Amino acid sequence: MSTTDTAAITVANLRKQFGEFEAVKGVSFEVGAGEVFGFLGPNGAGKSTTINMLCTLLTPTSGRARVAGHDVVAERDDVRRNIGLVFQDPTLDGYLTAAQNLKLHAELYGVPTKLVGPRMEQVLRMVGLWERKDGQVMSFSGGMRRRLEIARGLMHSPRVLFLDEPTIGLDPQTRRSIWTYIRQLQEREEITIFMTTHYMDEAEWCDRIAIMDQGQIVALDTPERLKAGVGADRVTLQTDDNDAAIAALRERLGVQAQIAEGAVTFRIQAGEQFVPRLFAEFDPARNPDLPAISSVSVSRPTLDDVFMSFTGSTIRDAEEDPSKLRNRVMMQMMGGRR
Amino acid sequence: MTATADPPLDPTEVVRVHVPHRSARSELRAIKIVWRRELIRFVNDRMRIVTSLVQPFLFLFVLGGGLQRLASAGTHGVNLKTFIYPGILCMTVMFTAMFSAASIVWDREFGFLREMMVAPVRRSSIVIGKCLGGATVAGAQGVIVLAIAGLVGVPYAPGLIFGALGLLLLLAFAITAFGLSVAIRIKQMQSFMGVMQMIVMPMYFISGALFPSSGLPTWLTVLNRVDPLAYAVDPMRRLVFAHIDISAAARRALDPGIHWWGWRMPAVLEICVVLLLGLGLLAVAIWEFSATE
Numbered sequence: 001m002s003t004t005d006t007a008a009i010t011v012a013n014l015r016k017q018f019g020e021f022e023a024v025k026g027v028s029f030e031v032g033a034g035e036v037f038g039f040l041g042p043n044g045a046g047k048s049t050t051i052n053m054l055c056t057l058l059t060p061t062s063g064r065a066r067v068a069g070h071d072v073v074a075e076r077d078d079v080r081r082n083i084g085l086v087f088q089d090p091t092l093d094g095y096l097t098a099a100q101n102l103k104l105h106a107e108l109y110g111v112p113t114k115l116v117g118p119r120m121e122q123v124l125r126m127v128g129l130w131e132r133k134d135g136q137v138m139s140f141s142g143g144m145r146r147r148l149e150i151a152r153g154l155m156h157s158p159r160v161l162f163l164d165e166p167t168i169g170l171d172p173q174t175r176r177s178i179w180t181y182i183r184q185l186q187e188r189e190e191i192t193i194f195m196t197t198h199y200m201d202e203a204e205w206c207d208r209i210a211i212m213d214q215g216q217i218v219a220l221d222t223p224e225r226l227k228a229g230v231g232a233d234r235v236t237l238q239t240d241d242n243d244a245a246i247a248a249l250r251e252r253l254g255v256q257a258q259i260a261e262g263a264v265t266f267r268i269q270a271g272e273q274f275v276p277r278l279f280a281e282f283d284p285a286r287n288p289d290l291p292a293i294s295s296v297s298v299s300r301p302t303l304d305d306v307f308m309s310f311t312g313s314t315i316r317d318a319e320e321d322p323s324k325l326r327n328r329v330m331m332q333m334m335g336g337r338r
Numbered sequence: 339m340t341a342t343a344d345p346p347l348d349p350t351e352v353v354r355v356h357v358p359h360r361s362a363r364s365e366l367r368a369i370k371i372v373w374r375r376e377l378i379r380f381v382n383d384r385m386r387i388v389t390s391l392v393q394p395f396l397f398l399f400v401l402g403g404g405l406q407r408l409a410s411a412g413t414h415g416v417n418l419k420t421f422i423y424p425g426i427l428c429m430t431v432m433f434t435a436m437f438s439a440a441s442i443v444w445d446r447e448f449g450f451l452r453e454m455m456v457a458p459v460r461r462s463s464i465v466i467g468k469c470l471g472g473a474t475v476a477g478a479q480g481v482i483v484l485a486i487a488g489l490v491g492v493p494y495a496p497g498l499i500f501g502a503l504g505l506l507l508l509l510a511f512a513i514t515a516f517g518l519s520v521a522i523r524i525k526q527m528q529s530f531m532g533v534m535q536m537i538v539m540p541m542y543f544i545s546g547a548l549f550p551s552s553g554l555p556t557w558l559t560v561l562n563r564v565d566p567l568a569y570a571v572d573p574m575r576r577l578v579f580a581h582i583d584i585s586a587a588a589r590r591a592l593d594p595g596i597h598w599w600g601w602r603m604p605a606v607l608e609i610c611v612v613l614l615l616g617l618g619l620l621a622v623a624i625w626e627f628s629a630t631e
């Protein structure tokens with residue numbers, strides 16, 4: 001764990017109240033320099049509200065936060081000079097070309113004129129859009145726009161890059177490529193990345209994640225440790241006689257199994273070490289009267305299991321309302337035509 | 339679309355830039371780029387250039403041409419198109435400026451405003467850039483209408499061209515500032531357009547852009563005197579009429595000027611009124627914009 005002077009982000013008891021409603025209920029955490037830190041939580045958990053306070057767009061109701069060594073309330077401008085932002089909703093000018101969008105950003109941030117060109121080439125190459133630099137943004141696909149926004153957020157070499165749901169609404173392949181860019185970027189630019197997502201599988205890309213639910217951080221650790229905390233792996237067997245298999249598992253191996261979706265399934269610590277024991281026992285040469293196993297699979301606990309164990313519900317229960325997604329797509333389309 | 343076809347990252351040095359502290363120079367750069375953006379968008383949007391010329395041309399050639407026969411008795415032989423031409427110049431600039439100001443509503447609706455709001459620059463720089471951008475774009479549109487002066491019997495005298503250009507830019511600036519002060523408070527395009535229809539159309543008609551501002555019914559005279567646009571239309575008409583050859587009677591009837599208790603306001607004073615109003619509205623817009631979170 002990093003100490004305070006090397007931390008890129010330090011948050012202490014940060015709260016945000018909207019009228020009667022408390023969207024963020026006092027969160028505290030630290031993000032070390034160079035870390036990829038993720039906020040994972042269902043919609044409405046308070047992720048965007050937290051990010052907006054950290055990037056000086058919202059004033060906290062109480063608590064303190066320092067980003068890149070500066071207080072987000074008292075040293076707003078210094079924070080802004082040192083952070084890059086990719087918002088949850090698109091913020092490109094569709095009428096301008098990719099290069100013009102970046103140029104505008106560089107001018108607003110006062111990037112030295114000599115460096116605007118080289119830096120632009122570098123960030124555009126990084127996200128694979130250099131060849132499209134003179135294309136009007138309204139002709140870009142959703143994934144290209146996201147990548148361009150990431151490139152723009154990097155134009156002024158920020159020390160901390162905030163990404164609010166950078167992959168929302170994109171297809172799985174594009175999501176993966178965006179993550180590849182983010183990881184490459186982190187290696188190359190020595191930058192701290194703070195991002196939010198409500199996709200469980202994406203949180204795996206982060207060095208550490210904080211699970212947020214209803215305005216609070218319920219767990220914070222590396223994905224591996226969080227999953228290890230849940231413990232047992234899940235083992236699933238296909239057999240020719242499930243009931244006999246369950247009985248044999250109970251009597252011979254002391255395992256409580258059950259049938260789910262036509263297969264025998266049970267949880268056990270260190271599942272892959274259990275499999276050799278299982279086959280030794282179910283070996284037809286040794287115990288010909290036991291049912292034959294046709295397949296076996298061992299799966300690690302997922303972050304879904306982690307989320308479930310901390311909040312008592314699955315993240316998908318609070319998953320995005322489909323009508324909201326449709327609105328977003330509409331907005332993007334209109335953005336292109338404006 | 340993925341970028342799998344792109345070559346792997348080149349191993350050259352990372353170009354690292356440093357964002358300087360805020361200074362007068364960085365604010366000027368911000369103003370300039372916001373201004374530039376308005377121009378780029380205007381040039382890219384040819385549709386808008388054309389559509390915002392439809393209305394002035396309709397008024398000038400259809401209304402002006404159509405009412406000519408009815409009006410000839412009252413215009414002392416002056417072509418109605420020539421008479422309303424200064425008013426049409428103002429109209430072009432006004433509506434273009436309004437649309438430019440509306441872009442801040444679009445920017446908010448489509449998120450781009452946030453990109454500007456989080457930049458380490460003053461909010462006032464953004465508003466000033468927008469205002470100058472809107473004024474430039476509207477001025478450019480005015481130049482197109484200025485270019486057809488010959489078609490309505492107005493000569494291409496250098497004094498007229500430059501004078502008119504100056505007045506157009508001034509009016510465009512004031513209207514953009516006004517539009518911005520309204521647009522910053524409004525979150526939806528439809529409401530903005532509604533408000534504008536309700537304010538700008540009446541202001542335009544009352545200003546005397548399409549009729550002489552003397553001998554009107556009392557209620558209309560009063561409204562005309564308090565309509566700020568009247569103070570932009572009048573110098574424009576004076577300027578155009580100073581360059582055309584007409585009888586003294588026609589001049590008295592068609593270019594009466596704005597009178598307060600029998601005293602004709604000098605053009606310089608009228609221009610000052612418009613300029614001060616524009617600056618005041620710009621200040622209001624900046625104040626409003628700085629107060630939004």
Ligand SMILES: Nc1ncnc2c1ncn2[C@@H]1O[C@H](COP(=O)(O)OP(=O)(O)O)[C@@H](O)[C@H]1O
Nearest residue numbers: 018021023041042043044045046047048049050
């Ligand atoms: N400006 C606001 N005014 C009132 N409530 C808000 C505002 N912004 C967010 N909220 C509420 O705060 C909660 C958290 O929102 P948000 O931070 O956007 O969640 P997330 O990004 O995790 O989906 C939601 O219930 C949302 O409705």
Ligand SMILES: [Mg+2]
Nearest residue numbers: 047048088165
């Ligand atoms: Mg959010």
